[in-house]
Amino acid sequence: MFTDNTLTPKEAVRLCALGTIARQAMRYGELAGSVRHFISRMGGPQLELMGTSVELLRYEGLVEAVGGSGMEDDALLSITAAGKRELKTLLTAPIRPGSDLSKLIIALKMRFLHLLEPAERKALAELLADGVESELVRLIDLRGVCAGEEGEASDLVAWLDHDIAALESRLAWLDAFGARQ
Helix, strand or coil, X not given: CCCCCCCCHHXXXXXXXXXXXXXXXXXXXXXXXXXXXXXXXXXXXXXXXXXXXXXXXXXXCCEEEECXXXXXXXXXXXXXXXXXXXXXXHHCCCCCCCCHHHHHHHHHHHHCHHHCCHXXXXXXXXXXXXXXXXXHHHHHHHHHHHHCCCCCHHHHHHHHHHHHHHHHHHHHHHHHHHHHC
């Protein structure tokens, strides 16, 4: 984790792999392909996100081979108790605002949200809403400063208005979502 306890790219891949395998046991090759597909579709192909091996999860005791030995025989993998604990840690970690990695991590958390208890789901919805609120406050402040400037700043204000509207919509959605948990 970064010093602010947000997830690194490596941990985003871990979250994807552990969440996927927590949903159902699958073969090594199938898991690797599923992780690669989801990560590349959400964040684009990035070497730093593709470098983590599923085999490392097995070595660390987070997943185990069932009826095989691992990568070499495309064994069926399942999550271990330690893997479930790690998954919960990753799912409940704070999110660093305003980055492409954050977008990926939020998508992963929403994808595997059902693996948490109801109180933990509600807390995660509140955590996500807090992050959106913080970003909204920053953009509204920036808009206020830029609105008084002339010329090129008007294009920036229009862009900020677009982002502010999107964040307000996301916040309303998260509030409604949190209320349902």
